[in-house]
Amino acid sequence: MSAVDLFGFDTAPERAPKKLLEAAALSEVLKALRGHASVAWAHRQNTGAAKVGGRFVRFGWKGCSDILGMMRDGRLLACEVKAPKGKLRAEQAEFLSLVQKHGGVGFVARNCLDVLNGLKDCPPGE
Numbered sequence: 661m662s663a664v665d666l667f668g669f670d671t672a673p674e675r676a677p678k679k680l681l682e683a684a685a686l687s688e689v690l691k692a693l694r695g696h697a698s699v700a701w702a703h704r705q706n707t708g709a710a711k712v713g714g715r716f717v718r719f720g721w722k723g724c725s726d727i728l729g730m731m732r733d734g735r736l737l738a739c740e741v742k743a744p745k746g747k748l749r750a751e752q753a754e755f756l757s758l759v760q761k762h763g764g765v766g767f768v769a770r771n772c773l774d775v776l777n778g779l780k781d782c783p784p785g786e
Contacts, residue, residue: 681743685770689741690727692772697784702729702737723751725759725766731782736764739778744770 686704693702705728707720729737738759740752748756748768759766767778 682741682746685743686726686741688772689739689769689775692769692775693727693729693737693739696775696779698731698733698779698782699737700730700732702727702739723749723755725752725755731765733783736762736766738764738766739775740766740768742768742770746770 690702690704693699705720705724705726707722707724709716709718711717725738726741727737727739729739731737736759738756740748740756742748756766756768765779765782767774769775769778
């Protein structure tokens with residue numbers, strides 16, 4: 661049996677593989693961030709490595725949040741997206757803490773309700 665999120669989209673079934681659950685959460689969280697009045701922009705930040713033309717290329721950095729963006733007031737936005745039972749790794753927690761320490765907005769989100777909670781103290785932009 662499937663459930664429906666606040667946008668009216670079917671959510672992944674509870675027994676879906678972790679990657680599918682996190683992909684569904686990422687889609688929902690990104691839509692919520694992009695639709696929020698306090699957010700200027702938000703984009704997926706890929707991290708990892710690949711072999712390109714015989715070279716091993718690393719992109720992003722360990723701990724970097726899944727979504728980076730900017731608040732309308734100019735502050736950095738960092739959102740780490742997790743599946744319903746996903747756990748925050750130490751380097752991810754450290755990055756979010758660093759963002760918050762220096763005045764940015766950083767939080768973990770599993771769904772659009774977490775986005776609303778993470779941005780509850782952010783004034784809407786102009």
